[in-house]
Amino acid sequence: MTMTDRLIAPGATRGEVLVSFGTAFAGAALSVALAVGAGLPALAVGVIAVVAFDLYGGAVVNATRSAKLWFHRPGRTAGHHLGFVAVHVQPFILAWAVPGFGWTAAAVVYGSALTAALAVTATPPPLRRPVAFAATALALIWTTSLVSVPHAVAWFAPLLLIKLLLAHLLPEEAAR
Numbered sequence: 016m017t018m019t020d021r022l023i024a025p026g027a028t029r030g031e032v033l034v035s036f037g038t039a040f041a042g043a044a045l046s047v048a049l050a051v052g053a054g055l056p057a058l059a060v061g062v063i064a065v066v067a068f069d070l071y072g073g074a075v076v077n078a079t080r081s082a083k084l085w086f087h088r089p090g091r092t093a094g095h096h097l098g099f100v101a102v103h104v105q106p107f108i109l110a111w112a113v114p115g116f117g118w119t120a121a122a123v124v125y126g127s128a129l130t131a132a133l134a135v136t137a138t139p140p141p142l143r144r145p146v147a148f149a150a151t152a153l154a155l156i157w158t159t160s161l162v163s164v165p166h167a168v169a170w171f172a173p174l175l176l177i178k179l180l181l182a183h184l185l186p187e188e189a190a191r
Contacts, residue, residue: 024081031079035072042071046170053167055113062112063168066105070174077182087186093136100132100179105171113168120162124172127154128179135184144185151180 019027023035046067050060076082086096106121131150138146158172 023076023079024085026084027079027081031076031081035076035079038075039068039072042174043068046071046168049167049170053165055165055167059113062108066109066171069105070171070178074174074178074182077178080187083185083187086183096136096184097129097132099183100129103128103175103179105175109164109168109171113165115165116168117162117164120164123162124158124175127157127172128175130154131176131180132184135180144188147180147185151176154180 016025019032023032027035043064047060047064050063055063077086086099104125106124107118109116110118110121131147131154134150135143135147154176155173158176159169164171
């Protein structure tokens with residue numbers, strides 16, 4: 016398996032690779048600029064760079080046809096998808112490294128993503144797409160209005176929800 020197969024998906028097209036990595040690098044650069052502009056310490060800036068690269072790139076990767084076909088191949092279960100969501104512990108990494116990103120905010124963001132993912136995976140397939148959008152929209156209230164995070168990382172929770180709930184959990188649909 017090649018590095019591209021591991022980072023995107025087996026059979027990823029050249030276009031998928033370019034858009035995915037281009038978005039990852041652009042998102043990381045913009046996020047680092049925000050963090051530096053906010054005067055965050057070097058450790059926080061470094062962590063933000065890595066998290067941003069993963070989330071910006073991952074939101075695009077998970078939306079590609081190649082990744083959807085890979086992640087939703089025969090034999091993949093709700094448990095696999097929930098596990099994928101559960102390993103995204105970046106909220107706690109930010110709470111550890113970024114001043115002002117509290118543990119409560121981390122728990123709310125992580126809990127919202129996991130709860131929404133449970134709702135999506137428990138929904139019958141014909142309703143999964145609208146439920147994913149509903150769960151994402153409702154989780155945005157919790158993650159952007161009920162807890163506060165530093166302005167330099169205000170992009171984090173919405174992007175995490177997009178990556179996990181809308182891009183990852185929804186399978187590729189056949190064209191009509």
